Amino acid sequence: METMAPPSNNKDTKGKKPLVGPSVTAHKALITRNLRLAYDEVAGEPIPNKILDLLAQMDKIEGKGS
Amino acid sequence: MSAQSTPFRTELIELLPSLRAFARSLAHNPAQADDLVQDTLVKALANVDRFEPGTNLRAWLFTILRNHYYSQLRKAKREVEDAEGRLAARLSVRPEQDGSVDLEDFKVAFKQLQPDHREVLTLVGASGCSYEEAAEICGCAVGTIKSRVNRARRKLTEILGLDNEDQALFPEPHLLVDTASV
Numbered sequence: 001m002e003t004m005a006p007p008s009n010n011k012d013t014k015g016k017k018p019l020v021g022p023s024v025t026a027h028k029a030l031i032t033r034n035l036r037l038a039y040d041e042v043a044g045e046p047i048p049n050k051i052l053d054l055l056a057q058m059d060k061i062e063g064k065g066s
Numbered sequence: 067m068s069a070q071s072t073p074f075r076t077e078l079i080e081l082l083p084s085l086r087a088f089a090r091s092l093a094h095n096p097a098q099a100d101d102l103v104q105d106t107l108v109k110a111l112a113n114v115d116r117f118e119p120g121t122n123l124r125a126w127l128f129t130i131l132r133n134h135y136y137s138q139l140r141k142a143k144r145e146v147e148d149a150e151g152r153l154a155a156r157l158s159v160r161p162e163q164d165g166s167v168d169l170e171d172f173k174v175a176f177k178q179l180q181p182d183h184r185e186v187l188t189l190v191g192a193s194g195c196s197y198e199e200a201a202e203i204c205g206c207a208v209g210t211i212k213s214r215v216n217r218a219r220r221k222l223t224e225i226l227g228l229d230n231e232d233q234a235l236f237p238e239p240h241l242l243v244d245t246a247s248v
Binding site: 023027028030031032034035036037038039040041042043044045047048050051054055058 | 079082083084086087090091099100103104107108111166167169172173176187188191192193219222223228
Protein backbone atom coordinates (compact mmCIF):
# COMPACT_ATOMS: atom_id res chain seq x y z
CA MET A 1 0.00 0.00 0.00
CA GLU A 2 1.45 3.28 -1.07
CA THR A 3 1.33 5.85 1.65
CA MET A 4 3.72 8.55 0.74
CA ALA A 5 2.53 11.32 -1.50
CA PRO A 6 5.08 11.97 -4.24
CA PRO A 7 6.76 15.36 -4.35
CA SER A 8 4.45 17.80 -6.00
CA ASN A 9 5.47 19.18 -9.37
CA ASN A 10 2.34 21.23 -9.66
CA LYS A 11 3.15 24.57 -11.24
CA ASP A 12 0.49 26.20 -9.09
CA THR A 13 2.75 25.70 -6.12
CA LYS A 14 5.76 27.21 -7.82
CA GLY A 15 7.34 29.85 -5.67
CA LYS A 16 5.48 28.77 -2.58
CA LYS A 17 7.31 27.39 0.40
CA PRO A 18 6.94 23.59 0.45
CA LEU A 19 5.01 22.18 3.40
CA VAL A 20 7.29 19.16 3.67
CA GLY A 21 10.99 19.15 2.91
CA PRO A 22 12.54 16.26 1.01
CA SER A 23 14.30 14.87 4.06
CA VAL A 24 11.08 14.95 6.05
CA THR A 25 9.39 12.99 3.29
CA ALA A 26 12.26 10.51 3.37
CA HIS A 27 11.95 10.20 7.17
CA LYS A 28 8.25 9.51 6.87
CA ALA A 29 8.94 6.83 4.28
CA LEU A 30 11.63 5.29 6.45
CA ILE A 31 9.32 5.18 9.48
CA THR A 32 6.45 3.71 7.49
CA ARG A 33 8.73 1.10 5.94
CA ASN A 34 10.14 0.00 9.28
CA LEU A 35 6.74 0.02 10.98
CA ARG A 36 5.48 -2.39 8.36
CA LEU A 37 8.57 -4.55 8.49
CA ALA A 38 8.24 -4.88 12.26
CA TYR A 39 4.51 -5.53 12.03
CA ASP A 40 4.78 -8.07 9.23
CA GLU A 41 7.58 -9.83 11.04
CA VAL A 42 5.26 -10.61 13.95
CA ALA A 43 2.19 -11.21 11.82
CA GLY A 44 4.17 -13.72 9.79
CA GLU A 45 5.15 -15.79 12.80
CA PRO A 46 3.29 -19.03 13.44
CA ILE A 47 0.58 -18.72 16.08
CA PRO A 48 2.06 -19.97 19.37
CA ASN A 49 0.78 -23.29 20.64
CA LYS A 50 -0.42 -21.77 23.89
CA ILE A 51 -2.88 -19.60 21.97
CA LEU A 52 -4.03 -22.50 19.82
CA ASP A 53 -4.33 -24.63 22.95
CA LEU A 54 -6.47 -21.93 24.54
CA LEU A 55 -8.83 -21.94 21.59
CA ALA A 56 -9.00 -25.73 21.69
CA GLN A 57 -9.80 -25.64 25.42
CA MET A 58 -12.57 -23.15 24.80
CA ASP A 59 -13.92 -25.43 22.10
CA LYS A 60 -14.15 -28.22 24.63
CA ILE A 61 -15.87 -26.00 27.18
CA GLU A 62 -18.30 -24.83 24.53
CA GLY A 63 -18.92 -28.42 23.47
CA LYS A 64 -19.71 -29.50 27.02
CA GLY A 65 -21.94 -26.53 27.59
CA SER A 66 -24.07 -27.01 24.52
CA MET B 67 -24.52 -16.85 18.97
CA SER B 68 -21.90 -19.50 19.41
CA ALA B 69 -18.36 -18.37 19.02
CA GLN B 70 -17.29 -21.78 17.84
CA SER B 71 -19.88 -22.59 15.23
CA THR B 72 -20.07 -19.35 13.30
CA PRO B 73 -17.95 -17.30 10.91
CA PHE B 74 -16.99 -15.28 13.99
CA ARG B 75 -14.65 -18.02 15.02
CA THR B 76 -13.09 -18.34 11.57
CA GLU B 77 -12.59 -14.61 11.25
CA LEU B 78 -11.15 -14.43 14.73
CA ILE B 79 -8.51 -17.01 13.85
CA GLU B 80 -7.72 -15.16 10.64
CA LEU B 81 -7.18 -11.98 12.64
CA LEU B 82 -4.81 -13.60 15.15
CA PRO B 83 -1.62 -12.59 13.27
CA SER B 84 -2.60 -8.92 13.15
CA LEU B 85 -3.85 -9.06 16.72
CA ARG B 86 -0.47 -10.43 17.80
CA ALA B 87 1.36 -7.76 15.84
CA PHE B 88 -0.73 -5.03 17.43
CA ALA B 89 -0.14 -6.53 20.86
CA ARG B 90 3.59 -6.66 20.21
CA SER B 91 3.60 -2.94 19.47
CA LEU B 92 2.10 -2.21 22.86
CA ALA B 93 3.66 -4.84 25.09
CA HIS B 94 7.23 -4.77 26.29
CA ASN B 95 8.13 -8.27 25.26
CA PRO B 96 6.72 -11.08 23.10
CA ALA B 97 5.53 -13.12 26.07
CA GLN B 98 3.55 -10.20 27.47
CA ALA B 99 2.12 -9.57 24.01
CA ASP B 100 0.88 -13.13 23.68
CA ASP B 101 -0.58 -12.97 27.18
CA LEU B 102 -2.47 -9.90 26.00
CA VAL B 103 -3.73 -11.81 22.98
CA GLN B 104 -4.81 -14.73 25.13
CA ASP B 105 -6.67 -12.46 27.54
CA THR B 106 -8.27 -10.72 24.58
CA LEU B 107 -9.47 -14.01 23.15
CA VAL B 108 -10.95 -15.06 26.47
CA LYS B 109 -12.75 -11.73 26.80
CA ALA B 110 -13.91 -11.78 23.19
CA LEU B 111 -15.28 -15.30 23.37
CA ALA B 112 -16.92 -14.60 26.72
CA ASN B 113 -18.61 -11.54 25.26
CA VAL B 114 -19.30 -12.82 21.78
CA ASP B 115 -22.99 -12.05 22.18
CA ARG B 116 -22.10 -8.37 22.37
CA PHE B 117 -20.50 -8.46 18.97
CA GLU B 118 -22.80 -7.46 16.18
CA PRO B 119 -22.24 -9.75 13.17
CA GLY B 120 -21.28 -7.87 10.07
CA THR B 121 -19.52 -5.11 11.96
CA ASN B 122 -15.79 -4.64 12.22
CA LEU B 123 -14.41 -7.59 14.16
CA ARG B 124 -10.83 -6.35 13.87
CA ALA B 125 -11.73 -3.03 15.46
CA TRP B 126 -13.68 -4.84 18.18
CA LEU B 127 -10.77 -7.16 19.00
CA PHE B 128 -8.19 -4.38 18.86
CA THR B 129 -10.35 -2.30 21.19
CA ILE B 130 -10.61 -5.15 23.70
CA LEU B 131 -6.86 -5.67 23.53
CA ARG B 132 -5.93 -2.02 24.00
CA ASN B 133 -8.42 -1.54 26.82
CA HIS B 134 -6.98 -4.56 28.57
CA TYR B 135 -3.45 -3.32 27.97
CA TYR B 136 -4.17 0.10 29.46
CA SER B 137 -5.95 -1.51 32.38
CA GLN B 138 -2.85 -3.59 33.08
CA LEU B 139 -0.61 -0.59 32.53
CA ARG B 140 -2.41 1.38 35.20
CA LYS B 141 -2.04 -1.51 37.62
CA ALA B 142 1.67 -1.95 36.94
CA LYS B 143 2.69 1.60 36.21
CA ARG B 144 5.77 1.53 38.36
CA GLU B 145 7.26 -1.57 36.79
CA VAL B 146 6.55 -0.25 33.31
CA GLU B 147 8.30 3.01 34.00
CA ASP B 148 11.30 1.12 35.34
CA ALA B 149 11.41 -1.05 32.25
CA GLU B 150 11.20 1.95 29.98
CA GLY B 151 14.04 3.57 31.86
CA ARG B 152 16.25 0.55 31.35
CA LEU B 153 15.34 0.47 27.70
CA ALA B 154 16.14 4.13 27.24
CA ALA B 155 19.49 3.62 28.91
CA ARG B 156 20.36 0.93 26.37
CA LEU B 157 19.38 3.00 23.39
CA SER B 158 22.06 4.07 21.05
CA VAL B 159 20.52 4.68 17.67
CA ARG B 160 22.28 6.53 14.96
CA PRO B 161 21.13 6.52 11.36
CA GLU B 162 23.40 5.02 8.77
CA GLN B 163 25.23 7.26 6.37
CA ASP B 164 22.61 6.65 3.71
CA GLY B 165 19.83 7.66 6.07
CA SER B 166 18.57 4.12 6.58
CA VAL B 167 17.94 2.62 10.00
CA ASP B 168 18.50 -0.94 11.07
CA LEU B 169 15.20 -2.64 11.87
CA GLU B 170 16.40 -3.73 15.30
CA ASP B 171 17.46 -0.17 16.11
CA PHE B 172 14.10 1.01 14.88
CA LYS B 173 12.35 -1.40 17.25
CA VAL B 174 14.39 -0.13 20.19
CA ALA B 175 13.54 3.46 19.30
CA PHE B 176 9.89 2.58 18.78
CA LYS B 177 9.69 1.07 22.26
CA GLN B 178 10.71 4.38 23.71
CA LEU B 179 7.57 6.04 22.48
CA GLN B 180 4.70 6.39 24.87
CA PRO B 181 1.98 3.76 24.42
CA ASP B 182 -0.57 5.99 22.71
CA HIS B 183 2.04 6.95 20.15
CA ARG B 184 3.03 3.35 19.55
CA GLU B 185 -0.53 2.32 19.05
CA VAL B 186 -1.46 5.01 16.53
CA LEU B 187 1.67 4.45 14.49
CA THR B 188 0.97 0.72 14.42
CA LEU B 189 -2.71 1.06 13.67
CA VAL B 190 -2.40 3.68 10.96
CA GLY B 191 1.08 3.00 9.67
CA ALA B 192 1.27 -0.77 9.68
CA SER B 193 -2.01 -2.56 10.29
CA GLY B 194 -3.89 -0.89 7.47
CA CYS B 195 -6.44 0.84 9.66
CA SER B 196 -7.99 4.03 8.34
CA TYR B 197 -7.89 7.09 10.56
CA GLU B 198 -11.59 6.52 11.21
CA GLU B 199 -11.02 2.92 12.28
CA ALA B 200 -8.11 3.93 14.51
CA ALA B 201 -10.32 6.59 16.09
CA GLU B 202 -12.98 3.97 16.79
CA ILE B 203 -10.44 1.62 18.35
CA CYS B 204 -8.85 4.34 20.47
CA GLY B 205 -12.15 5.92 21.41
CA CYS B 206 -11.25 9.40 20.23
CA ALA B 207 -11.81 11.82 17.37
CA VAL B 208 -10.24 11.39 13.95
CA GLY B 209 -8.49 14.72 14.38
CA THR B 210 -6.94 13.47 17.60
CA ILE B 211 -5.57 10.43 15.79
CA LYS B 212 -4.07 12.61 13.06
CA SER B 213 -2.35 14.95 15.47
CA ARG B 214 -1.17 12.02 17.58
CA VAL B 215 0.33 10.34 14.50
CA ASN B 216 2.11 13.55 13.67
CA ARG B 217 3.55 13.93 17.17
CA ALA B 218 4.51 10.26 17.32
CA ARG B 219 6.31 10.42 14.01
CA ARG B 220 8.13 13.56 15.05
CA LYS B 221 9.22 11.97 18.33
CA LEU B 222 10.38 8.81 16.59
CA THR B 223 12.35 10.87 14.10
CA GLU B 224 14.01 12.60 17.03
CA ILE B 225 14.84 9.34 18.83
CA LEU B 226 16.25 7.88 15.64
CA GLY B 227 18.50 10.87 15.28
CA LEU B 228 16.96 11.82 11.98
CA ASP B 229 15.74 15.21 13.03
CA ASN B 230 17.50 18.18 11.59
CA GLU B 231 16.69 21.64 10.43
CA ASP B 232 13.79 20.28 8.42
CA GLN B 233 11.96 19.34 11.60
CA ALA B 234 10.31 22.70 11.56
CA LEU B 235 8.73 21.78 8.27
CA PHE B 236 6.58 19.00 9.66
CA PRO B 237 3.08 19.88 8.62
CA GLU B 238 0.42 20.66 11.12
CA PRO B 239 -2.11 17.85 11.45
CA HIS B 240 -4.72 19.58 9.36
CA LEU B 241 -2.26 19.75 6.48
CA LEU B 242 -1.59 16.02 6.43
CA VAL B 243 -2.84 14.13 3.42
CA ASP B 244 -6.11 12.59 4.50
CA THR B 245 -5.10 9.00 4.08
CA ALA B 246 -4.01 6.41 6.54
CA SER B 247 -0.34 7.07 6.17
CA VAL B 248 2.46 7.69 8.58
